[in-house]
Amino acid sequence: MRIERLNLARFRSFTAVEWRPEPGINLITGDNGAGKTSLLEAAHLLAHGRSFRGSVRDGLIQNGQADLEVFAQWGERHGRSRAVGLRHAGREWQARLDGQPSTSLAELCTALAMMTFEPGSHELIAGRSEPRRRFVDWALFHVEPEFLPLWRRYARALRQRNALLKSGEAGALLEAWDQELAQAGEPIARMRALYLQHLAPLLARAMATFVPELGEPKLVHLQGWKRQEQSLLEALERNRARDLAFGHSSVGPHRADWRIDFAGLPSWNALSRGQEKLVALACFFAQGQAYADARGEWPVVALDDLASELDRDHQRRVLLDLAALGAQVLITGTELPTALVDGRVPATRFHVEQGEVRRLV
Ligand SMILES: Nc1ncnc2c1ncn2[C@@H]1O[C@H](COP(=O)(O)OP(=O)(O)OP(=O)(O)O)[C@@H](O)[C@H]1O
Ligand SMILES: [Mg+2]
Incomplete structure (x- = not known):
């Protein structure tokens, strides 16, 4: 391109x-x-x-x-x-x-x-979770045609559910939105997990080039609700009382995140600022390569x-x-x-x- x-x-x-x-x-x-x-x-x-x-x-x-x-x-x-x-x-x-x-x-x-590497890009490693979700979703928007409609459906269901929670309305309507949220949210989490699996070897290769001193990386997906074996619907039900009390949805793919575990370090907190940048750069290279594998061009x-x-x-x-x-x-x-x-x-x-x-x- x-x-x-x-x-x-x-x-x-x-x-x-x-x-x-x-x-x-x-x-x-x-x-x-x-x-x-x-x-x-x-x-x-x-x-x-x-x-x-x-x-x-x-x-x-x-x-x-x-x-x-x-x-x-x-x-x-x-x-x-x-x-x-x-x-x-x-x-x-x-x-x-x-x-x-x-x-x-x-x-x-x-x-x-277009992928941009700029002075704020180290935030991908050290910052809030939102840029990391956006990073994964960017790839899915570009390579998975089903992702955008699912993402829209999820965003709408989340808005509706949060509005109901704020108004304090439990009951059948809330259950219906839980169903809808789960139906859109489960495949979103699966697609993100698959993408990260695909990205892992590409990231390992890019990191071996840019930050070999950090050793073999492990990419960990945090899907946005507690246990991998629990369904999103179960998680929503389990957290309903708490969500009603706080007026927002506390579990789901909108709370997802991912992190890199480094073989040679206790956590990303131990990275120097320069290493943060280089790891972010390795993520960009891996992302670009994944895109090129799927679309045939960078x-x-x-x-x-x-x-x-x-x-x-x-x-x-x-x-x-x-x-x-x-x-x-x-x-x-x-x-x-x-x-x-x-x-x-x-x-x-x-x-x-x-x-x-x-x-x-
Ligand atoms: N809304 C605006 N209206 C008019 N001028 C603006 C506006 N926003 C930013 N600028 C000016 O536009 C320029 C923005 O420049 P930019 O950040 O692209 O510079 P740069 O060449 O990247 O500089 P640097 O080398 O410092 O990074 C600055 O001179 C800034 O003062
Ligand atoms: Mg500039």
Whole structure:
């Protein structure tokens, strides 16, 4: 998958800009605050329906403007060309996918596949559970056509059940929503477990490359309710009194998580900050490989501020590997990463300055 054109209008400091990245490695340089990250952020918004730096309302729309627009055109395997456009006004949004109006952000986000590694990515290892669920679900949205309808059905049932719990209404209606939640939730948990099983050897391989000192990793899925042998329906019933008391559903795949156990460490708490980043990076590589195994091509890979995130050797490794895999890579930095200086990894260079993206020759 490769982005051919990206247009931003009224997006952070960009009034209107067009960027045409090339296949392979693209390096965007520019001073602090020039808008490098914003370019990746705009593409990420189209691919994920959200930014990795807060919500649209938190400042993606250019100061003093009412809305923003982002458009991307990209090519897929077998030469298929696709396009997505999004106009976002903070609350309302409108989108077009391949020329047709789209009413679902979730549908939109299953089109363009892009993975972003940025300064906050170590949160995948050390942070809250939500990014870890999103990480697994991203893959399932892209490779399992049944996942999106199930996920929607589950989200709706959860909203309904929580509303009933808040109103303190037990009885038949609550039982009916328990059934519905369990019917959608069980297969979601199974798909996530299967995906993590598939990911485990890929993660082990990526970790052997990036953090061999941590030893063989073990991926553990926590499905969101206590015992693996207990059904979700049983778990919901067992926790009903407590859920009524607290007014929300305390068990289910919305509480799922996963973790990595390291052979050589007591827990992830013992990782250094740099190791957290490298483990997160290994997760990204494994994820990209799993996607490529299923879809026959790599997602677009964005690496924000690579040089400040990784030491030189790791930068070189990442860039050599990604170049060999044929992925389109979008890297930002204030300077040329040393791995690109000796010309062993060919790259197309761009410079961002005063709201313009200029190609360097
Ligand atoms: N809503 C907004 N309206 C106008 N300008 C904005 C808005 N949000 C951010 N900016 C400005 O846009 C720029 C954002 O730049 P961005 O974070 O993309 O820079 P960068 O090139 O990645 O910088 P760094 O090297 O520091 O990471 C900054 O100059 C910031 O002040
Ligand atoms: Mg930046």
